[in-house]
Amino acid sequence: MNHDMPSSPARAKNVLSTRSVFGAPCWVSLTSRDLKATEEFYSAVLDWQWRPARLGDRFRIALADGAPVAGIAAVASMWQMAVAWTPYFAVVGADQAAARVQERGGTAAVGPISLPPGRAALLADRDGATFGIWEGELFTDWDTWRRVQPAFLKLHTRDAFDAAIFYGEVLDWATGKPGACEVDYEGGEVVLRSNHDVVARIESGALGAAPDPTIRPHWQVHFFVEDTDACARSAQLQGGTVLSQAEGEAVLRDADGAQFTVTARRGR
Structure with a gap:
C-alpha cells in the first residue's frame, strides 16, 4: 500500500486526489521478508534508489529517476502474507469500494484502514486476484509518477469479460464521469485507459473460449526498462x-519469490 503519501500543506501543493483519477492504478507495493535483500535486488535489476517511509523501519520507498515509484513493506513473515507485488487503484471512497467488492463476491483481507492523509484496503476479486484501493491525496508530481510507474498492469484471469464487469462496478470504469477510465475490447483483451494512456489489460485466453480452471488469477506488474x-x-x-x-x-x-515483468519502453 502507499507508504509515503504527502501530508503537510507544503507538500500538498498541486496534489491531485483520487477523485481526479478514480479507477486508475495509482501505486504498487511489494511485501517482502528481508528488506535489505529486497533493496539490493531491485537496485541491481531496476536501478532503484531508496528512502525511508514514515510508517517505520520495515518500510521503504523506491525511487526511479528521483521520483517515488513503489512501496516495499517487510511484513510478509510478520503478517503471514504472501510475497507479491500488488497494484492499488484510486477510489473516491474506500469504504464504499470495499463494500462493493464484498457485495459482488470478492473479499476484504485488510481494511479499509486510515493511513493519513487517506484510507486503504487490500482486497481480492471473486476469482482470488489480490489488489488494493487508495482514497486520498496522490503525489505532488502526478505526471512524473506516471512516467516512471509500471508500464501497465495485466490481470491474468479465467474470464476477462466477467472480471471487467466486476472491476468496472467496483471502480466506476466506463461510467462517462469526468476522469473515469475508458474500457475497450481489443484482440481478445480488455484494455483500460486513463486519460487515453493504457494503464491495464485483462486477459483470459482465446476469445470465446471457456474459462480456464488451471489459471491462478493474479495481477502482473510490468515495469518499463531500457534493456x-x-x-x-x-x-x-x-x-x-x-x-x-x-x-x-x-x-x-x-530472490524472495515475487513475480514481475520488465517491458522495453518501446514495447508498450
Whole structure:
C-alpha cells in the first residue's frame, strides 16, 4: 500500500486526489521478508534508489529517476502474507469500494484502514486476484509518477469479460464521469485507459473460449526498462529467476519469490 503519501500543506501543493483519477492504478507495493535483500535486488535489476517511509523501519520507498515509484513493506513473515507485488487503484471512497467488492463476491483481507492523509484496503476479486484501493491525496508530481510507474498492469484471469464487469462496478470504469477510465475490447483483451494512456489489460485466453480452471488469477506488474536482457541477467546474478523471455519483455521472479515483468519502453 502507499507508504509515503504527502501530508503537510507544503507538500500538498498541486496534489491531485483520487477523485481526479478514480479507477486508475495509482501505486504498487511489494511485501517482502528481508528488506535489505529486497533493496539490493531491485537496485541491481531496476536501478532503484531508496528512502525511508514514515510508517517505520520495515518500510521503504523506491525511487526511479528521483521520483517515488513503489512501496516495499517487510511484513510478509510478520503478517503471514504472501510475497507479491500488488497494484492499488484510486477510489473516491474506500469504504464504499470495499463494500462493493464484498457485495459482488470478492473479499476484504485488510481494511479499509486510515493511513493519513487517506484510507486503504487490500482486497481480492471473486476469482482470488489480490489488489488494493487508495482514497486520498496522490503525489505532488502526478505526471512524473506516471512516467516512471509500471508500464501497465495485466490481470491474468479465467474470464476477462466477467472480471471487467466486476472491476468496472467496483471502480466506476466506463461510467462517462469526468476522469473515469475508458474500457475497450481489443484482440481478445480488455484494455483500460486513463486519460487515453493504457494503464491495464485483462486477459483470459482465446476469445470465446471457456474459462480456464488451471489459471491462478493474479495481477502482473510490468515495469518499463531500457534493456530487458540486462535486467534478466541481473536478476539471475541476484538470486532471482527468469520465468520467460521474449524480445522486449521478460517475466522475472525476485530472490524472495515475487513475480514481475520488465517491458522495453518501446514495447508498450
